[in-house]
Amino acid sequence: QAKSRGRATYEFFVPSLAESAYADLVIESELGTGLDEGEFLLFYQPQIDAASGKLVGAEALLRWRHPQRGLLTPEAFIAVAERHRLMLPLSDWVLAEAARQARRWHDAGLPPLRIAVNLSSMQFRLDSFACTVAGVLGESGARGDWLELELTERMLIDDIDHAPATLAELRAQGLTISVDDFGTGHTSLAHLTQLPLDKLKIDQGFVAKLPDDAGAMAITRAITEMARGLGLKVSAEGLRTREQWRLLADWGCDELQGELIADPMPAAEFEAWARTWSPRQA
Ligand code: C2E
Ligand code: MG
Ligand code: MG
Numbered sequence: 335q336a337k338s339r340g341r342a343t344y345e346f347f348v349p350s351l352a353e354s355a356y357a358d359l360v361i362e363s364e365l366g367t368g369l370d371e372g373e374f375l376l377f378y379q380p381q382i383d384a385a386s387g388k389l390v391g392a393e394a395l396l397r398w399r400h401p402q403r404g405l406l407t408p409e410a411f412i413a414v415a416e417r418h419r420l421m422l423p424l425s426d427w428v429l430a431e432a433a434r435q436a437r438r439w440h441d442a443g444l445p446p447l448r449i450a451v452n453l454s455s456m457q458f459r460l461d462s463f464a465c466t467v468a469g470v471l472g473e474s475g476a477r478g479d480w481l482e483l484e485l486t487e488r489m490l491i492d493d494i495d496h497a498p499a500t501l502a503e504l505r506a507q508g509l510t511i512s513v514d515d516f517g518t519g520h521t522s523l524a525h526l527t528q529l530p531l532d533k534l535k536i537d538q539g540f541v542a543k544l545p546d547d548a549g550a551m552a553i554t555r556a557i558t559e560m561a562r563g564l565g566l567k568v569s570a571e572g573l574r575t576r577e578q579w580r581l582l583a584d585w586g587c588d589e590l591q592g593e594l595i596a597d598p599m600p601a602a603e604f605e606a607w608a609r610t611w612s613p614r615q616a
């Protein structure tokens with residue numbers, strides 16, 4: 335009986351390992367082809383001023399129009415891309431495309447917009463990153479203050495020796511630096527005063543629980559007040575209700591993003607949306 339149990343374990347374990355390694359390999363090779371074939375695109379989700387409702391920016395969110403599997407969101411491929419270092423060329427493409435889009439919308443006469451780009455840790459860790467950004471601005475003709483860079487707490491902490499200098503160089507080029515998913519990571523309060531940052535972006539996990547969850551209410555309000563005390567802007571994502579909008583605006587949150595305003599959209603759709611959005615208040 336011990337023998338048959340052993341065999342069952344063996345049969346279960348080996349194929350599943352092989353399958354996941356194989357799945358990784360398939361995605362890895364498809365990612366490379368996808369990048370060459372132009373299968374990646376950016377969706378844009380509006381960001382508005384919490385007090386006036388005016389459109390102030392957009393977050394660029396990566397999508398993959400996969401020839402067989404349809405439109406994929408990052409959760410389907412980002413982890414694999416990171417394991418296989420394809421994340422670097424992909425991330426460079428995202429940054430360059432966001433800068434080109436900022437330029438196109440500027441030329442098309444859209445109101446001034448800041449496009450927020452999610453960085454990958456690989457990309458941010460490179461010593462050359464601030465130079466890469468300067469190159470991207472030069473090539474696209476976009477201005478530094480048309481772009482915002484979103485970093486996670488983890489990226490800041492893992493690179494705490496180099497982060498302050500890199501961030502300072504980026505800010506000197508006019509870019510806005512924001513901390514994504516704030517409240518879920520391991521930044522100490524000391525880090526917040528030491529790093530040259532512009533904005534904290536409250537994680538949507540907290541926003542989703544407003545107003546019913548007393549803990550989320552307290553934390554969201556405290557983050558907002560702390561940010562303002564530190565001279566940082568604060569934004570919230572995952573906005574779903576008008577009541578959440580009212581609360582966040584009352585507490586002094588600067589900017590909002592979420593399905594109440596609009597879902598992420600392809601560039602052309604975003605442009606049409608932006609032209610018809612009429613600022614409103616909570
Ligand atoms: P994130 O940066 O925190 O982005 C916010 C995510 O929440 C996006 O999902 C957005 O579509 C979604 N979201 C925002 N508001 C709402 C809402 O009200 N309701 C719902 N249901 N969802 C909302 P998405 O596009 O799937 O992106 C997931 C994550 O993938 C991002 O989280 C970011 O960490 C990563 N990501 C996206 N694009 C890129 C990229 O270009 N480069 C890198 N390195 N990571 C990216
Ligand atoms: Mg983000
Ligand atoms: Mg986030």
Ligand code: MG
Binds near residue numbers: 515
């Ligand atoms: Mg997130």
